[in-house]
Amino acid sequence: MTATVMIQGAGSNVGKSLLVAGFARVFARRGLSVRPFKPQNMSNNAAVTPEGAEIGRAQALQAMACGVPPSVHMNPILLKPESETGAQVIVQGARFATCKAREYSALKPQLMAPVLDSFARLTAEADLVIVEGAGSPAEVNLRAGDIANMGFAQAARVPVVLTGDIDRGGVIAQIVGTQAVLDQADNALIKGFLINKFRGDPRLFDDGYRMIAERTGWQGLGVLPWFADAHRLPAEDAADLRRKSAGTGFRIVVPQLNRIANFDDLDPLMAEPGVSVEVIAPGLPLPVEADLILIPGSKSTIADLAHFRAQGWDIDLQAALRRGAKVLGLCGGYQMLGRSIADPEGIEGAPGSVPGLGLLDVDTVMTPEKRVTLTEAVHAASGEAAQGYEIHIGRTEGPDRARPLFTVDGQPEGAIRADGRVMGSYLHGLFGADGFRRAFLAGLGATTGNASYAEGVEEALEKLADHLEAHADCAGLLEIARRGL
Structure with a gap:
């Protein structure tokens, strides 16, 4: 059986996209055939696949981390906001509809079928599929009809690792609070947790780390320090655009x-x-x-x-x-x-x-x-x-x-x-x-330099993989993926 694991976040922008890319490169370097998957993405920063389809740019970067071309099946549902309340809906690379948020909620039950179809196609060709969630499963008001987080994980029977962002503060409440608001069936899917974006000495969080493990019963997979080279990798969200680059001239x-x-x-x-x-x-x-x-x-x-x-x-x-x-x-x-x-x-x-x-x-x-x-x-x-x-x-x-x-x-x-x-x-x-x-x-x-942009991205991906190898329990993550539910 293909091993599968889903990286979900205790909030938005906790670093899920980079974690999937980094773990994909870690396991690809170990000789596994790896594929990324995100059931639903919302972004106007799309990438074009060789078959002439649109997917989120993060999934294109994750495909690069796997050493494979991007595929429409890596991101079967892409939402492209056109206004404050409406978005274009791309299904398996083709424009499907344009609708308001309330209309999309009614549409979602129809979209689980193409999501599961694309996921099945990837699992048929890989040893390991690493899935990225969207936003946070703690938004339980959106749980009905969900295809992006626990709704997908339940339908596809994929174990979940929950990630918290310690840089924002309150990471204990992020993780423990997520367990508190999820129902029993969804909590049963979560098998581990990660702490991301720690600045300073990670040992200073030892007590907090133990507290999360004791309160949730979930396996701790590491405290990840801030990854300083993240800016060298393509950003997907406009909110991540830096006001000014490091260059001069x-x-x-x-x-x-x-x-x-x-x-x-x-x-x-x-x-x-x-x-x-x-x-x-x-x-x-x-x-x-x-x-x-x-x-x-x-x-x-x-x-x-x-x-x-x-x-x-x-x-x-x-x-x-x-x-x-x-x-x-x-x-x-x-x-x-x-x-x-x-x-x-x-x-x-x-x-x-x-x-x-x-x-x-x-x-x-x-x-x-x-x-x-x-x-x-x-x-x-x-x-x-x-x-x-x-x-x-x-x-x-x-x-x-x-x-x-x-x-x-x-x-x-x-x-x-x-x-x-x-x-x-x-x-x-x-x-x-x-x-x-x-x-x-x-x-x-x-006046320009002589550096290769593509080589710079590859170097950053290698550094990201080294970073995860050094600070995350990669063997534990792979065991969760292989054990399944």
Whole structure:
């Protein structure tokens, strides 16, 4: 039988995604065939699989940790928020519905079947499947119809390890309190616990650790110190975006859109020692001294364009251009830079058309068809090749398309203004290609290093695995997975 274990959190953002990636690399290094699985994820930072499907970016990183390509079955349900109360529902890689939170609650019982189907496919091909929960099982008000935490664990009969975040404080209450609010059947699934993000000497928590074990009866699997290299791994949640990277020199400024999407474009730029990347929160001005203003992707382009203007960023953008800055728009950011965005079918909201920022001589029309694909591109200016991906709706046309930023299969992609200072493209992920990233930045006057971004991510994954080997009871975790329920 395939061994299975589920890492759930006593709260949100306790480090579940990195723990799954780290344990996946630990056991893959031991020669096991490992697969990650997350029944339901909520993120606008999606990854594209080789079959042209969308999954959460964390599962793509976890697949890398396993040494296998990402698969749609690693994250069968992906929720992509489009508003404060509604989200697009992606089921096994394809758009299934767009609904409000209350409507989704009614929809969930239908989704357990594809979740279990995808899980069965992974267990059929692996020695070990490590499952990541979502949020916390302590949210017992959401237990009915649950497919993300205990509802899935019960249906698939998977043992659970509960993780607490000691950095936030109150970790004893996090773990013990979770046991207190769960019913007997769900508590029976939990076989162990982990304490994550400890700063200082872990031995100082010995008494607390023993108290949790005594009160819960669960097996303790370790106190994990803070992992300092976590920032070197791609972030999935927009809340994890750092305001400023560690680099210095060439200054890239990124407005944090309300529905920012596919911001993995920033990770390789943040890793460049000769580049400073600043993510500007709403309510703050865009620094006009920027060398490059990068407008990222958006899940709701028209709404985020209104948000952009509401911050006064359109005025800051014009001021920065006058001072010599360059502008790059990616996907939704590219659409915003044009003269207009039309949504005749009301795909993003009420049907209609809005003026764009008017910095590129192009116009966009939203269309129902969604393009999701891996893409090989060539940088028109340097001839450097790169692999990226597309996730977007809409067609963009206009005179500035005659000066493409890239070519794809010999066809123009993107647009550049006549003076070369404003650029746009639908392609994501290209900055991960070292040759293109260096050529693009050098063309703007930046000085870059020689490090490989992909090698840096691999090195961080190796360090994460070493960290878990040193501080977690990996043998105990594997025994829980093999023993099952």
